[in-house]
Amino acid sequence: xxxxxxxxxxxxxxxxxxxxxxxxxxxxxxxxxxxxxxxxxxxxxxxxxxxxxxxxxxxxxxxxxxxxxxxxxxxxxxxxxxxxx
Amino acid sequence: xxxxxxxxxxxxxxxxxxxxxxxxxxxxxxxxxxxxxxxxxxxxxxxxxxxxxxxxxxxxxxxxxxxxxxxxxxxxxxxxxxxxxxxxxxxxxxxxxxxxxxxxxxxxxxxxxxxxxxxxxxxxxxxxxxxxxxxxxxxxxxxxxxxxxxxxxxxxxxxxxxxxxxxxxxxxxxxxxxxxxxxxxxxxxxxxxxxxxxxxxxxxxxxxxxxxxxxxxxxxxxxxxxxxxxxxxxxxxxxxxxxxxxxxxxxxxxxxxxxxxxxxxxxxxxxxxxxxxxxxxxxxxxxxxxxxxxxxxxxxxxxxxxxxxxxxxxxxxxxxxxxxxxxxxxxxxxxxxxxxxxxxxxxxxxxxxxxxxxxxxxxxxxxxxxxxxxxxxxxxxxxxxxxxxxxxxxxxxxxxxxxxxxxxxxxxxxxxxxxxxxxxxxxxxxxxxxxxxxxxxxxxxxxxxxxxxxxxxxxxxxxxxxxxxxxxxxxxxxxxxxxxxxxxxxxxxxxxxxxxxxxxxxxxxxxxxxxxxxxxxxxxxxxxxxxxxxxxxxxxxxxxxxxxxxxxxxxxxxxxxxxxxxxxxxxxxxxxxxxxxxxxxxxxxxxxxxxxxxxxxxxxxxxxxxxxxxxxxxxxxxxx
Numbered sequence: 001x002x003x004x005x006x007x008x009x010x011x012x013x014x015x016x017x018x019x020x021x022x023x024x025x026x027x028x029x030x031x032x033x034x035x036x037x038x039x040x041x042x043x044x045x046x047x048x049x050x051x052x053x054x055x056x057x058x059x060x061x062x063x064x065x066x067x068x069x070x071x072x073x074x075x076x077x078x079x080x081x082x083x084x085x
Numbered sequence: 086x087x088x089x090x091x092x093x094x095x096x097x098x099x100x101x102x103x104x105x106x107x108x109x110x111x112x113x114x115x116x117x118x119x120x121x122x123x124x125x126x127x128x129x130x131x132x133x134x135x136x137x138x139x140x141x142x143x144x145x146x147x148x149x150x151x152x153x154x155x156x157x158x159x160x161x162x163x164x165x166x167x168x169x170x171x172x173x174x175x176x177x178x179x180x181x182x183x184x185x186x187x188x189x190x191x192x193x194x195x196x197x198x199x200x201x202x203x204x205x206x207x208x209x210x211x212x213x214x215x216x217x218x219x220x221x222x223x224x225x226x227x228x229x230x231x232x233x234x235x236x237x238x239x240x241x242x243x244x245x246x247x248x249x250x251x252x253x254x255x256x257x258x259x260x261x262x263x264x265x266x267x268x269x270x271x272x273x274x275x276x277x278x279x280x281x282x283x284x285x286x287x288x289x290x291x292x293x294x295x296x297x298x299x300x301x302x303x304x305x306x307x308x309x310x311x312x313x314x315x316x317x318x319x320x321x322x323x324x325x326x327x328x329x330x331x332x333x334x335x336x337x338x339x340x341x342x343x344x345x346x347x348x349x350x351x352x353x354x355x356x357x358x359x360x361x362x363x364x365x366x367x368x369x370x371x372x373x374x375x376x377x378x379x380x381x382x383x384x385x386x387x388x389x390x391x392x393x394x395x396x397x398x399x400x401x402x403x404x405x406x407x408x409x410x411x412x413x414x415x416x417x418x419x420x421x422x423x424x425x426x427x428x429x430x431x432x433x434x435x436x437x438x439x440x441x442x443x444x445x446x447x448x449x450x451x452x453x454x455x456x457x458x459x460x461x462x463x464x465x466x467x468x469x470x471x472x473x474x475x476x477x478x479x480x481x482x483x484x485x486x487x488x489x490x491x492x493x494x495x496x497x498x499x500x501x502x503x504x505x506x507x508x509x510x511x512x513x514x515x516x517x518x519x520x521x522x523x524x525x526x527x528x529x530x531x532x533x534x535x536x537x538x539x540x541x542x543x544x545x546x547x548x549x550x551x552x553x554x555x556x557x558x559x560x561x562x563x564x565x566x567x568x569x570x571x572x573x574x575x576x577x578x579x580x581x582x583x584x585x586x587x588x589x590x591x592x593x594x595x596x597x598x599x600x601x602x603x604x605x606x607x608x609x610x611x612x613x614x615x616x617x618x619x620x621x622x623x624x625x626x627x628x629x630x631x632x633x634x635x636x637x638x639x640x641x642x643x644x645x646x647x648x649x650x651x652x653x654x655x656x657x658x659x660x661x662x663x664x665x666x667x668x669x670x671x672x673x674x675x676x677x678x679x680x681x682x683x684x685x686x687x688x689x690x691x692x693x694x695x696x697x698x699x700x701x702x703x704x705x706x707x708x709x
Contacts, residue, residue, distance in 0.1 A: 007363045014560035021554050022614055024670050 025059075032059040095145040096263060097179070099171060101203060102187035103196055104153030105524075107215040109133075110245035111187055112150040115255070141259040149181065155195070157202045158274050161444045171206065172269050180269050184210040185254070187243075190220035190227070193296060195524070197287040200236060206272055209264040210238050213254055217242040224299030232294035305528055312401070318408045325401075329392040330495065331488035333385050334469075334478070340384035348377035363567070370628040371563025372556065378624030378639050379551055379617050382466035386547060387540055389465065393430070394539040398531035402427070403524070416503045417510030419448040426452065426502070429459035433668045437675055447514040451506055453672055454514075454685055457664040458502035460495045463616040467659050468494055470620050474644040475652040497660045501692070550615065558611045559621050566629045580629040589626075599658070599694060600651040600701035604630065615665050650704035657700040661693035 020028065032055045038044075039052030102108040116135025133150040151170055152163035159165035166175070173180035186203050188196035203210055214229065233240040241257050244250035275283070311317055352373045359365035396402055406423040413422060421443045429436030436456045443449040460468075468491055476487050566585040580586050588610070589603030596606040604626045612619030620639075627642045643652075664685070672682040 003362055003364045007367055010367065011560055011564045014557040014564075018554065018557040018561060018614075021557070022666060 028059045029056075032056040094142060094263060095147060096258075097182045098146050098148045098258075099181035099184050100148060100150045100187060101167060101171065101184055101199070102153060102215075103155050103189070103199060106153070106187050106189040106192075106196065107245040108153065108187040109150055111185075111213060111215060111243060111251060111254075112148060114245050114251045115146070116148055139255060139259045141256075144259065144263075146258065154199065156198055157206070157272060158280070162441060168272075171203070171208065172272055179266070181208060182264055182266060183258075184208050185213055186210055187213045187215050187245075190214045190217045190242075191223060191225060192524075193227070193291060194287065194298075197290060198283050200238075201283055201286055201290075204236065204238055205270070207270040211254070211257060212236065212238055212240045213243045214240055215243045215245055218244045218247070226295060226297040228295040232290065232296075235290045235293050308528065309404075309525075312404050313407060318404075322405055322408055325396070326495075327484070327488075327492055329389065330492040331485050332392070333388050333465075333491060334472075334487045335485055336388050337384040341381050344377075344381045344383070348373060348380065352377070366567060366629075367560065367563055371559055371567075371625055374628035374639075375559030375562065375621035375625040376551055376556055378470075379466055379555055379621045382469050382617070382620070383544070383547055385469055386462050386465055387543060389462065390431075390543045391536065391540060394536050395531045398529075398535050400526040400528045403526065407525070412503065413506075416507040417515075418451060418503075418506050419443055419445065422448065422452040425456060426459055429456040429461060432461050432463070433457045433459070433664060434671050437668065437671050440675070450676065450681065451509045451514045453675065453681065454509060454688075455502040455505050457668055457685065457689060458498050458505065458661065460498040460660075461616070463665070464659055464662070466617040466620045468656065470623075470640065470643070471652050471656055474640045474647075475649055494656060494660060501660060505688075505692075550617075554614060555618055555621055558614055558618050559625055562611060562622055562625050563629070566626060578630045580626065585626065598701075599697035600648070600654040600705070601658075601697075602647070602651070605647075605651070605655060612662075613666055615667075616659070616662065648705075648708075650701050650708060653704045654697040654701035657696040658693045661689055661696055664689060 023031075032052070036052045036056040039049045100108050100112050112133065112135060116137050134147065135150070136145060136147050138145055149170070151167045154164040154167040156164075157168045157171070159168050169175045170178055171180060171184070184203055186200050188200060200212055212233075214232075220227070229240055229242065239257060241254045243254050312321060352369050355365065355369050355373065359368065396405075406427070409423060413419075422440070425436045425439040425443070427436075428439050433456045436459065437453050440449045440452045440456070443452060472487050472490050476490050478485060478487050480486070481489060562585065565588070566580045566583050568583055571579045571582040575582055585607055586603070589607035592606035592610070593601070593603040596609075601609075604623065607626060608619045608622035611622045623643065624639045627639060627646075647655075669682040669686060672685060673679055676682075
């Protein structure tokens with residue numbers, strides 16, 4: 001039973017992470033902004049407010065699969081120069 | 086440079102200069118910014134601002150690092166932004182109080198036109214003679230005081246890559262009173278005759294300043310004559326590429342074996358330690374079989390990047406661009422497409438972003454559309470897996486057959502890209518040919534430090550991907566491949582009855598004509614997230630198909646299960662393979678339309694299917 005729960009938790013975490021990573025950044029930011037607004041409404045517990053706010057912050061950062069490709073090394077060459085003089 | 090004191094006096098500085106003059110390095114030196122300094126196109130497209138407080142006056146300097154520009158007559162978006170900013174034409178961006186024009190002391194002939202044009206718009210300015218140490222060590226001669234007098238603006242020596250290399254510049258800025266806000270003078274794009282006059286003025290100023298360039302070493306001149314020769318040049322380029330792909334297979338053999346042994350050993354240990362159940366299956370068949378199958382290709386990726394970095398650092402790559410320009414021009418591509426396409430060999434995402442430097446929209450769209458055909462590093466694990474399983478590692482003359490096949494696949498991608506460009510440039514994206522003019526840097530030995538840092542960065546990126554998105558997708562795939570469990574009395578491996586088995590069989594209907602079984606068809610789906618995930622997916626699926634087998638044995642498994650025709654068909658598929666989701670998203674962002682990413686996905690899918698179909702049918706016919 002405990003083993004199945006552990007496996008279930010790992011799978012759910014993987015699904016959440018993959019969905020988070022593969023969602024386009026703008027959609028992720030919109031979603032988390034709405035969530036954070038909802039979390040800040042009066043009557044919500046501070047834990048919910050903190051969690052939704054942290055998600056909103058995280059959405060601003062780059063994440064996931066190829067979003068770090070820009071940081072990966074791409075071969076470069078000296079830029080082309082125009083010579084119209 | 087940042088101080089703590091509150092200041093009342095502030096000055097808005099604009100850093101201006103031609104690309105590669107060390108402007109961004111000076112910006113980092115002045116502001117202490119942690120921004121990465123890189124040379125490839127696109128890095129200074131965005132607005133960059135920093136600040137520092139001067140040590141003497143406690144003046145706050147707000148520094149803007151403007152995109153590189155050769156003159157105030159723009160040919161690219163970058164140059165237009167720089168011109169408009171300096172002339173106060175950008176909305177919500179007042180013109181700068183002061184300009185720091187950074188010039189490369191080893192290339193003044195090219196840099197001074199911009200200095201003269203900036204002087205003429207009337208905004209107070211100082212010239213930072215950057216890389217002055219390098220110029221001196223290479224034997225360039227210049228009388229700085231004479232240059233200052235001829236230009237009529239202060240000229241300060243800087244060495245942006247050295248600690249305190251900006252000191253003299255800051256001292257000079259601090260010694261000056263605030264110039265006050267001044268509107269730039271009117272600027273009109275110069276006529277051809279006026280440009281010629283400016284160039285004449287550049288030559289006069291240089292002569293008057295005692296500027297003498299060192300004679301080029303004869304050996305380097307001879308080397309260039311050989312490397313750039315119309316016949317010997319392409320032959321040398323082909324030989325270098327040949328050698329690189331040979332090395333990718335031969336040098337990587339033992340480190341790959343070490344990783345394989347490690348993964349297999351860990352799998353056997355987990356198999357013996359954990360009790361039989363879902364958790365053991367998740368670790369052994371899901372995570373280890375999937376992630377291990379991708380991890381094993383790290384040595385090959387690093388060897389490929391070692392050569393790319395070494396060629397880049399040595400100054401050879403721009404020469405390769407020059408050699409390939411004729412080929413690119415013959416299919417109607419702009420010479421400026423070379424750098425984005427070269428970047429796409431690492432990943433199509435930065436390659437597509439680098440197309441921003443192509444001024445003509447149609448040229449840019451054509452380059453974006455073919456960028457995914459360049460073989461990105463994520464495809465290397467797929468190629469390497471299939472080649473290792475089906476192509477014997479034997480010598481063909483002085484070459485290794487596996488390396489030859491890999492070279493052919495990379496070359497196939499380039500040829501396909503050229504053919505697609507040829508069609509696009511004669512139909513939907515017709516434009517005139519724009520010639521390529523390149524600045525060729527001097528040759529030098531690659532710096533070991535640069536190589537080590539580049540390889541370390543690449544390793545980090547690869548391991549990060551393996552440890553995050555690939556790991557997550559492998560866990561999901563394991564779940565889909567393990568549940569639901571087979572009904573009582575069911576025959577065959579459990580995976581056949583799972584969700585993944587069902588999805589695989591639906592997809593098999595589409596892919597059976599090109600020789601793909603349900604396992605391959607299934608692996609293509611997570612491969613859309615990142616191409617190398619397809620290898621991990623095959624690892625997981627085959628591990629679960631082989632009841633109880635230990636991870637790390639994917640190569641013999643597929644060698645026994647697939648026909649050679651299927652393997653060749655899959656290789657053909659991956660030459661054209663529809664790109665990953667990230668590439669599509671970037672294309673949408675860069676073109677501001679869904680039309681282009683959808684058209685790209687459709688044409689690549691059609692080409693991949695057609696190529697695989699022909700390959701499979703021809704190979705099946707010949708082999709039967």
